[in-house]
Amino acid sequence: MKVNRAFLCVVLGALILSLAAIPSTAADPLVVWCETIRMGTIEPIAAEWSKKTGVPVKVEPAGILETANKVQMAGPMGKGPDVFCSLSGTLGQLVITGTVAPIKTEFVDLSNFMDVGIDAATFGGKLYGVPYDISGVAMIYNKAIWPEPPATFDEVIAKSRELRKQDMFGILWSLETFYHSHAIMAGYGSYIFAETESWWDSDDIGLANEGAVKGVKLLKKLRTEGIIPVGTDYQVAPAKFSEGKAAAIIDGSWALPGIKQAGIDYGIAPIPKLDNGVYPA
Known part of the structure:
Protein backbone atom coordinates (compact mmCIF):
# COMPACT_ATOMS: atom_id res chain seq x y z
CA MET A 1 0.00 0.00 0.00
CA LYS A 2 1.10 3.53 -0.66
CA VAL A 3 -1.77 5.89 -0.34
CA ASN A 4 0.41 8.98 -0.57
CA ARG A 5 -0.25 8.45 -4.30
CA ALA A 6 -3.99 8.43 -3.80
CA PHE A 7 -4.50 11.24 -6.30
CA LEU A 8 -5.22 8.44 -8.77
CA CYS A 9 -8.75 8.58 -7.41
CA VAL A 10 -9.39 11.83 -9.27
CA VAL A 11 -8.35 10.21 -12.52
CA LEU A 12 -10.56 7.19 -12.02
CA GLY A 13 -13.62 9.05 -10.80
CA ALA A 14 -15.91 7.32 -8.21
CA LEU A 15 -17.35 7.34 -4.86
CA ILE A 16 -13.78 6.16 -5.12
CA LEU A 17 -12.07 6.66 -1.80
CA SER A 18 -8.43 6.84 -0.74
CA LEU A 19 -7.11 5.15 2.39
CA ALA A 20 -5.56 7.04 5.27
CA ALA A 21 -1.80 7.32 4.72
CA ILE A 22 0.35 4.30 5.54
CA PRO A 23 4.09 4.31 4.70
CA SER A 24 5.20 2.32 1.68
CA THR A 25 7.87 2.03 -0.96
CA ALA A 26 7.67 3.65 -4.38
CA ALA A 27 8.24 0.28 -6.04
CA ASP A 28 4.95 -1.07 -4.77
CA PRO A 29 2.05 -0.95 -7.22
CA LEU A 30 -0.84 1.30 -6.38
CA VAL A 31 -3.73 -1.06 -5.67
CA VAL A 32 -7.29 -0.24 -6.76
CA TRP A 33 -10.37 -2.22 -5.75
CA CYS A 34 -13.45 -1.83 -7.91
CA GLU A 35 -16.59 -3.66 -8.95
CA THR A 36 -16.03 -6.39 -11.53
CA ILE A 37 -18.42 -4.70 -13.97
CA ARG A 38 -16.34 -1.49 -13.75
CA MET A 39 -12.95 -3.06 -14.41
CA GLY A 40 -13.30 -2.73 -18.17
CA THR A 41 -13.58 1.02 -17.68
CA ILE A 42 -11.06 1.54 -14.90
CA GLU A 43 -8.22 -0.69 -16.13
CA PRO A 44 -7.45 1.28 -19.32
CA ILE A 45 -7.63 4.58 -17.42
CA ALA A 46 -5.31 3.21 -14.76
CA ALA A 47 -2.91 1.96 -17.45
CA GLU A 48 -2.85 5.38 -19.08
CA TRP A 49 -2.19 7.09 -15.75
CA SER A 50 0.55 4.57 -14.96
CA LYS A 51 2.22 5.24 -18.29
CA LYS A 52 2.25 8.98 -17.65
CA THR A 53 3.49 8.78 -14.06
CA GLY A 54 5.67 5.68 -14.08
CA VAL A 55 3.77 4.34 -11.06
CA PRO A 56 2.50 0.76 -11.53
CA VAL A 57 -1.19 0.20 -10.87
CA LYS A 58 -2.92 -3.06 -9.99
CA VAL A 59 -6.70 -3.15 -10.42
CA GLU A 60 -8.47 -5.89 -8.47
CA PRO A 61 -12.17 -6.89 -8.39
CA ALA A 62 -14.06 -6.40 -5.15
CA GLY A 63 -17.74 -6.68 -4.29
CA ILE A 64 -19.17 -3.22 -3.67
CA LEU A 65 -21.31 -4.35 -0.72
CA GLU A 66 -18.40 -5.88 1.21
CA THR A 67 -15.62 -3.45 0.33
CA ALA A 68 -15.98 -1.07 3.30
CA ASN A 69 -15.75 -3.85 5.90
CA LYS A 70 -12.85 -5.56 4.14
CA VAL A 71 -10.89 -2.32 3.84
CA GLN A 72 -11.33 -1.54 7.54
CA MET A 73 -9.84 -4.91 8.41
CA ALA A 74 -7.02 -4.87 5.85
CA GLY A 75 -5.96 -1.22 6.16
CA PRO A 76 -4.48 -1.28 9.68
CA MET A 77 -2.34 -4.26 8.66
CA GLY A 78 -0.89 -2.38 5.70
CA LYS A 79 -2.81 -4.53 3.25
CA GLY A 80 -5.70 -3.94 0.90
CA PRO A 81 -6.20 -1.12 -1.62
CA ASP A 82 -4.94 2.44 -1.86
CA VAL A 83 -8.03 3.50 -3.78
CA PHE A 84 -11.38 1.74 -3.76
CA CYS A 85 -14.99 2.02 -4.85
CA SER A 86 -17.58 2.08 -2.09
CA LEU A 87 -21.18 2.99 -1.39
CA SER A 88 -21.67 6.56 -0.21
CA GLY A 89 -23.63 5.27 2.78
CA THR A 90 -20.42 3.80 4.23
CA LEU A 91 -18.46 7.06 4.14
CA GLY A 92 -19.28 8.22 7.67
CA GLN A 93 -18.19 4.90 9.13
CA LEU A 94 -14.95 4.96 7.13
CA VAL A 95 -14.09 8.51 8.20
CA ILE A 96 -14.88 7.99 11.88
CA THR A 97 -12.71 4.87 12.02
CA GLY A 98 -9.83 6.75 10.37
CA THR A 99 -9.82 4.39 7.40
CA VAL A 100 -9.97 6.99 4.62
CA ALA A 101 -8.17 10.27 3.98
CA PRO A 102 -9.58 13.42 2.37
CA ILE A 103 -8.46 14.11 -1.18
CA LYS A 104 -6.90 17.31 -2.46
CA THR A 105 -9.62 19.20 -4.28
CA GLU A 106 -7.10 21.01 -6.48
CA PHE A 107 -6.75 17.74 -8.40
CA VAL A 108 -10.48 17.61 -9.13
CA ASP A 109 -12.61 19.72 -11.44
CA LEU A 110 -15.76 19.62 -9.34
CA SER A 111 -17.78 21.20 -12.14
CA ASN A 112 -17.71 17.80 -13.87
CA PHE A 113 -19.90 16.28 -11.16
CA MET A 114 -23.47 16.71 -10.00
CA ASP A 115 -23.79 18.50 -6.66
CA VAL A 116 -25.66 15.57 -5.14
CA GLY A 117 -22.71 13.30 -5.96
CA ILE A 118 -20.16 15.64 -4.40
CA ASP A 119 -22.37 16.01 -1.32
CA ALA A 120 -22.46 12.22 -0.94
CA ALA A 121 -18.64 12.11 -1.02
CA THR A 122 -18.28 14.89 1.56
CA PHE A 123 -18.14 14.42 5.31
CA GLY A 124 -17.58 17.16 7.87
CA GLY A 125 -16.85 19.65 5.12
CA LYS A 126 -14.07 17.54 3.58
CA LEU A 127 -14.13 15.67 0.27
CA TYR A 128 -13.13 12.01 0.55
CA GLY A 129 -13.85 10.77 -2.95
CA VAL A 130 -15.49 11.52 -6.26
CA PRO A 131 -18.70 9.97 -7.62
CA TYR A 132 -18.64 7.51 -10.50
CA ASP A 133 -22.23 6.31 -10.37
CA ILE A 134 -25.44 7.82 -9.04
CA SER A 135 -28.21 5.29 -8.69
CA GLY A 136 -31.80 5.34 -7.54
CA VAL A 137 -34.89 3.18 -7.69
Whole structure:
Protein backbone atom coordinates (compact mmCIF):
# COMPACT_ATOMS: atom_id res chain seq x y z
CA MET A 1 0.00 0.00 0.00
CA LYS A 2 1.10 3.53 -0.66
CA VAL A 3 -1.77 5.89 -0.34
CA ASN A 4 0.41 8.98 -0.57
CA ARG A 5 -0.25 8.45 -4.30
CA ALA A 6 -3.99 8.43 -3.80
CA PHE A 7 -4.50 11.24 -6.30
CA LEU A 8 -5.22 8.44 -8.77
CA CYS A 9 -8.75 8.58 -7.41
CA VAL A 10 -9.39 11.83 -9.27
CA VAL A 11 -8.35 10.21 -12.52
CA LEU A 12 -10.56 7.19 -12.02
CA GLY A 13 -13.62 9.05 -10.80
CA ALA A 14 -15.91 7.32 -8.21
CA LEU A 15 -17.35 7.34 -4.86
CA ILE A 16 -13.78 6.16 -5.12
CA LEU A 17 -12.07 6.66 -1.80
CA SER A 18 -8.43 6.84 -0.74
CA LEU A 19 -7.11 5.15 2.39
CA ALA A 20 -5.56 7.04 5.27
CA ALA A 21 -1.80 7.32 4.72
CA ILE A 22 0.35 4.30 5.54
CA PRO A 23 4.09 4.31 4.70
CA SER A 24 5.20 2.32 1.68
CA THR A 25 7.87 2.03 -0.96
CA ALA A 26 7.67 3.65 -4.38
CA ALA A 27 8.24 0.28 -6.04
CA ASP A 28 4.95 -1.07 -4.77
CA PRO A 29 2.05 -0.95 -7.22
CA LEU A 30 -0.84 1.30 -6.38
CA VAL A 31 -3.73 -1.06 -5.67
CA VAL A 32 -7.29 -0.24 -6.76
CA TRP A 33 -10.37 -2.22 -5.75
CA CYS A 34 -13.45 -1.83 -7.91
CA GLU A 35 -16.59 -3.66 -8.95
CA THR A 36 -16.03 -6.39 -11.53
CA ILE A 37 -18.42 -4.70 -13.97
CA ARG A 38 -16.34 -1.49 -13.75
CA MET A 39 -12.95 -3.06 -14.41
CA GLY A 40 -13.30 -2.73 -18.17
CA THR A 41 -13.58 1.02 -17.68
CA ILE A 42 -11.06 1.54 -14.90
CA GLU A 43 -8.22 -0.69 -16.13
CA PRO A 44 -7.45 1.28 -19.32
CA ILE A 45 -7.63 4.58 -17.42
CA ALA A 46 -5.31 3.21 -14.76
CA ALA A 47 -2.91 1.96 -17.45
CA GLU A 48 -2.85 5.38 -19.08
CA TRP A 49 -2.19 7.09 -15.75
CA SER A 50 0.55 4.57 -14.96
CA LYS A 51 2.22 5.24 -18.29
CA LYS A 52 2.25 8.98 -17.65
CA THR A 53 3.49 8.78 -14.06
CA GLY A 54 5.67 5.68 -14.08
CA VAL A 55 3.77 4.34 -11.06
CA PRO A 56 2.50 0.76 -11.53
CA VAL A 57 -1.19 0.20 -10.87
CA LYS A 58 -2.92 -3.06 -9.99
CA VAL A 59 -6.70 -3.15 -10.42
CA GLU A 60 -8.47 -5.89 -8.47
CA PRO A 61 -12.17 -6.89 -8.39
CA ALA A 62 -14.06 -6.40 -5.15
CA GLY A 63 -17.74 -6.68 -4.29
CA ILE A 64 -19.17 -3.22 -3.67
CA LEU A 65 -21.31 -4.35 -0.72
CA GLU A 66 -18.40 -5.88 1.21
CA THR A 67 -15.62 -3.45 0.33
CA ALA A 68 -15.98 -1.07 3.30
CA ASN A 69 -15.75 -3.85 5.90
CA LYS A 70 -12.85 -5.56 4.14
CA VAL A 71 -10.89 -2.32 3.84
CA GLN A 72 -11.33 -1.54 7.54
CA MET A 73 -9.84 -4.91 8.41
CA ALA A 74 -7.02 -4.87 5.85
CA GLY A 75 -5.96 -1.22 6.16
CA PRO A 76 -4.48 -1.28 9.68
CA MET A 77 -2.34 -4.26 8.66
CA GLY A 78 -0.89 -2.38 5.70
CA LYS A 79 -2.81 -4.53 3.25
CA GLY A 80 -5.70 -3.94 0.90
CA PRO A 81 -6.20 -1.12 -1.62
CA ASP A 82 -4.94 2.44 -1.86
CA VAL A 83 -8.03 3.50 -3.78
CA PHE A 84 -11.38 1.74 -3.76
CA CYS A 85 -14.99 2.02 -4.85
CA SER A 86 -17.58 2.08 -2.09
CA LEU A 87 -21.18 2.99 -1.39
CA SER A 88 -21.67 6.56 -0.21
CA GLY A 89 -23.63 5.27 2.78
CA THR A 90 -20.42 3.80 4.23
CA LEU A 91 -18.46 7.06 4.14
CA GLY A 92 -19.28 8.22 7.67
CA GLN A 93 -18.19 4.90 9.13
CA LEU A 94 -14.95 4.96 7.13
CA VAL A 95 -14.09 8.51 8.20
CA ILE A 96 -14.88 7.99 11.88
CA THR A 97 -12.71 4.87 12.02
CA GLY A 98 -9.83 6.75 10.37
CA THR A 99 -9.82 4.39 7.40
CA VAL A 100 -9.97 6.99 4.62
CA ALA A 101 -8.17 10.27 3.98
CA PRO A 102 -9.58 13.42 2.37
CA ILE A 103 -8.46 14.11 -1.18
CA LYS A 104 -6.90 17.31 -2.46
CA THR A 105 -9.62 19.20 -4.28
CA GLU A 106 -7.10 21.01 -6.48
CA PHE A 107 -6.75 17.74 -8.40
CA VAL A 108 -10.48 17.61 -9.13
CA ASP A 109 -12.61 19.72 -11.44
CA LEU A 110 -15.76 19.62 -9.34
CA SER A 111 -17.78 21.20 -12.14
CA ASN A 112 -17.71 17.80 -13.87
CA PHE A 113 -19.90 16.28 -11.16
CA MET A 114 -23.47 16.71 -10.00
CA ASP A 115 -23.79 18.50 -6.66
CA VAL A 116 -25.66 15.57 -5.14
CA GLY A 117 -22.71 13.30 -5.96
CA ILE A 118 -20.16 15.64 -4.40
CA ASP A 119 -22.37 16.01 -1.32
CA ALA A 120 -22.46 12.22 -0.94
CA ALA A 121 -18.64 12.11 -1.02
CA THR A 122 -18.28 14.89 1.56
CA PHE A 123 -18.14 14.42 5.31
CA GLY A 124 -17.58 17.16 7.87
CA GLY A 125 -16.85 19.65 5.12
CA LYS A 126 -14.07 17.54 3.58
CA LEU A 127 -14.13 15.67 0.27
CA TYR A 128 -13.13 12.01 0.55
CA GLY A 129 -13.85 10.77 -2.95
CA VAL A 130 -15.49 11.52 -6.26
CA PRO A 131 -18.70 9.97 -7.62
CA TYR A 132 -18.64 7.51 -10.50
CA ASP A 133 -22.23 6.31 -10.37
CA ILE A 134 -25.44 7.82 -9.04
CA SER A 135 -28.21 5.29 -8.69
CA GLY A 136 -31.80 5.34 -7.54
CA VAL A 137 -34.89 3.18 -7.69
CA ALA A 138 -37.95 3.42 -9.90
CA MET A 139 -40.91 1.29 -10.89
CA ILE A 140 -40.03 -1.34 -13.48
CA TYR A 141 -43.25 -2.70 -15.00
CA ASN A 142 -44.23 -5.57 -17.30
CA LYS A 143 -45.84 -4.13 -20.44
CA ALA A 144 -47.71 -7.40 -21.06
CA ILE A 145 -49.62 -6.77 -17.83
CA TRP A 146 -49.51 -3.00 -17.72
CA PRO A 147 -49.28 -1.55 -21.27
CA GLU A 148 -49.10 1.87 -19.61
CA PRO A 149 -47.70 2.42 -16.12
CA PRO A 150 -50.18 3.15 -13.33
CA ALA A 151 -50.46 6.81 -12.39
CA THR A 152 -51.39 6.36 -8.73
CA PHE A 153 -50.63 3.98 -5.91
CA ASP A 154 -54.34 3.37 -5.51
CA GLU A 155 -54.28 1.83 -9.01
CA VAL A 156 -51.35 -0.34 -7.97
CA ILE A 157 -53.19 -1.63 -4.92
CA ALA A 158 -56.37 -2.35 -6.87
CA LYS A 159 -54.43 -4.25 -9.55
CA SER A 160 -52.48 -6.12 -6.90
CA ARG A 161 -55.65 -7.36 -5.23
CA GLU A 162 -56.92 -8.58 -8.59
CA LEU A 163 -53.67 -10.34 -9.47
CA ARG A 164 -53.35 -12.04 -6.08
CA LYS A 165 -56.50 -14.02 -6.93
CA GLN A 166 -54.50 -15.42 -9.87
CA ASP A 167 -51.46 -16.19 -7.69
CA MET A 168 -49.63 -13.23 -9.20
CA PHE A 169 -48.43 -9.93 -7.79
CA GLY A 170 -49.13 -6.31 -8.66
CA ILE A 171 -45.94 -4.85 -7.23
CA LEU A 172 -43.04 -6.23 -5.24
CA TRP A 173 -39.98 -4.91 -3.48
CA SER A 174 -38.01 -5.67 -0.34
CA LEU A 175 -40.44 -4.00 2.04
CA GLU A 176 -38.08 -4.11 5.04
CA THR A 177 -35.28 -2.38 3.13
CA PHE A 178 -35.19 1.27 4.13
CA TYR A 179 -33.40 2.19 0.89
CA HIS A 180 -36.55 1.25 -1.03
CA SER A 181 -39.38 1.88 1.41
CA HIS A 182 -38.40 5.30 2.72
CA ALA A 183 -39.52 6.73 -0.61
CA ILE A 184 -43.10 6.01 0.45
CA MET A 185 -42.56 7.68 3.82
CA ALA A 186 -40.81 10.65 2.22
CA GLY A 187 -43.72 11.14 -0.15
CA TYR A 188 -45.86 11.88 2.91
CA GLY A 189 -43.30 14.26 4.41
CA SER A 190 -40.91 12.04 6.34
CA TYR A 191 -37.19 12.78 6.34
CA ILE A 192 -34.08 11.48 8.07
CA PHE A 193 -32.40 14.73 9.09
CA ALA A 194 -33.70 18.20 8.31
CA GLU A 195 -31.62 19.91 5.65
CA THR A 196 -30.04 23.26 6.48
CA GLU A 197 -28.37 25.78 4.16
CA SER A 198 -24.95 24.29 4.79
CA TRP A 199 -25.45 20.77 6.17
CA TRP A 200 -27.95 18.59 8.06
CA ASP A 201 -29.57 19.17 11.43
CA SER A 202 -29.03 15.93 13.34
CA ASP A 203 -31.29 17.19 16.13
CA ASP A 204 -34.26 17.41 13.76
CA ILE A 205 -35.22 13.84 12.85
CA GLY A 206 -38.33 13.23 10.76
CA LEU A 207 -38.72 9.46 11.03
CA ALA A 208 -41.62 9.61 13.47
CA ASN A 209 -43.54 12.63 12.20
CA GLU A 210 -47.08 12.50 10.86
CA GLY A 211 -45.93 11.75 7.32
CA ALA A 212 -43.65 8.93 8.44
CA VAL A 213 -46.50 7.31 10.36
CA LYS A 214 -48.80 7.56 7.34
CA GLY A 215 -46.16 6.03 5.11
CA VAL A 216 -45.56 3.14 7.48
CA LYS A 217 -49.31 2.49 7.65
CA LEU A 218 -49.35 2.11 3.86
CA LEU A 219 -46.36 -0.25 4.00
CA LYS A 220 -48.10 -2.28 6.72
CA LYS A 221 -51.23 -2.45 4.55
CA LEU A 222 -49.19 -3.93 1.69
CA ARG A 223 -47.89 -6.61 4.03
CA THR A 224 -51.05 -7.47 5.98
CA GLU A 225 -53.12 -7.79 2.79
CA GLY A 226 -50.49 -10.07 1.28
CA ILE A 227 -49.80 -7.68 -1.59
CA ILE A 228 -46.10 -7.93 -0.71
CA PRO A 229 -45.78 -11.15 1.31
CA VAL A 230 -43.26 -11.98 4.00
CA GLY A 231 -40.00 -13.23 2.51
CA THR A 232 -40.00 -10.84 -0.44
CA ASP A 233 -36.42 -9.59 -0.60
CA TYR A 234 -34.09 -8.07 -3.18
CA GLN A 235 -33.69 -11.48 -4.83
CA VAL A 236 -37.27 -12.72 -4.74
CA ALA A 237 -38.84 -9.56 -6.19
CA PRO A 238 -36.81 -9.41 -9.44
CA ALA A 239 -37.02 -13.19 -9.77
CA LYS A 240 -40.84 -13.10 -9.68
CA PHE A 241 -40.80 -10.25 -12.18
CA SER A 242 -38.48 -12.15 -14.52
CA GLU A 243 -40.83 -15.15 -14.30
CA GLY A 244 -43.73 -12.94 -15.41
CA LYS A 245 -45.49 -13.37 -12.08
CA ALA A 246 -45.21 -9.75 -10.94
CA ALA A 247 -46.64 -6.77 -12.80
CA ALA A 248 -44.06 -4.39 -11.36
CA ILE A 249 -41.16 -4.07 -8.96
CA ILE A 250 -39.42 -1.16 -7.32
CA ASP A 251 -35.74 -1.65 -8.06
CA GLY A 252 -32.66 -0.13 -9.63
CA SER A 253 -30.70 -0.50 -12.85
CA TRP A 254 -28.81 -3.47 -11.38
CA ALA A 255 -31.98 -5.56 -11.81
CA LEU A 256 -32.19 -4.98 -15.56
CA PRO A 257 -29.64 -7.56 -16.85
CA GLY A 258 -31.67 -10.44 -15.41
CA ILE A 259 -34.93 -8.96 -16.67
CA LYS A 260 -33.53 -8.55 -20.17
CA GLN A 261 -32.16 -12.10 -20.13
CA ALA A 262 -35.63 -13.37 -19.20
CA GLY A 263 -37.08 -11.64 -22.25
CA ILE A 264 -39.56 -9.48 -20.34
CA ASP A 265 -40.93 -6.52 -22.29
CA TYR A 266 -40.51 -3.93 -19.58
CA GLY A 267 -40.85 -0.20 -19.06
CA ILE A 268 -39.50 2.16 -16.41
CA ALA A 269 -41.59 4.84 -14.71
CA PRO A 270 -41.64 6.91 -11.54
CA ILE A 271 -43.08 5.23 -8.46
CA PRO A 272 -46.78 6.16 -8.78
CA LYS A 273 -48.24 9.12 -6.92
CA LEU A 274 -49.58 8.63 -3.43
CA ASP A 275 -53.09 9.63 -2.38
CA ASN A 276 -51.80 13.11 -1.51
CA GLY A 277 -50.81 13.67 -5.15
CA VAL A 278 -47.08 13.50 -4.40
CA TYR A 279 -44.54 11.14 -5.97
CA PRO A 280 -42.58 8.99 -3.50
CA ALA A 281 -39.02 10.30 -3.40
